[in-house]
Amino acid sequence: EVHLLESGGGLGQPGGSLRLSCVASGFTFRTYAMNWVRQAPGKGLEWVSAITGSGSTTYYADSVRGRFTISRDNSKNTVYLQMNGLRVADTAVYYCAKFGGVDVWGQGTTVTVSS
């Protein structure tokens, strides 16, 4: 069964950092691009970042470019989101997702940015 499990969420301070992780199982991880999507409280879904299967190319939403870094370790079937320069507006549930064909989403991890 295909499965994604996020972790690393929690309380972060404005200007601080958090690192999210997403462990994949049930598919050939290295052959798929992976994405992070977030949903602020009471708001819609926002695509945040993507990384190709090899990890050689990354993509970012304008709202996080220069502050967030996506990476992956194919030996551990894990994708990461390093979040620096946190802002209150980054408060959201962060989902890890595999898009293309039948999508797979994790259950999400909650990030709260507050002083």
Place this chain on the structure above:
Amino acid sequence: QSALTQPASVSGSPGQSITISCTGTSSDVGTYNYVSWYQQHPGKAPKLLIYDVSNRPSGVSDHFSGSKSGNTASLTISGLQAEDEADYYCSSYTTSSTWVFGGGTKLTVL
């Protein structure tokens, strides 16, 4: 990276059919057949209903259907049921190799 345009809300009575539109541009919906639709109940992760414009994953009811014409994709729910009341989102791949979502539509079953 502008969001796809969806109506904020739609409503219908049980047994009726409703359609939710998702309007993009030639940089996303108009170019690719990589349009997906999701259903989200409060506090839950999004559930995939439709992928690649009109394909249903295994286990998704056939009273959900998708289509596309030009820059606009549509989700039709036929034979509305109380449990269909939820938020619905569309998404599309873009010419920038990114993904974009619609703003979401709240479906109310009267």
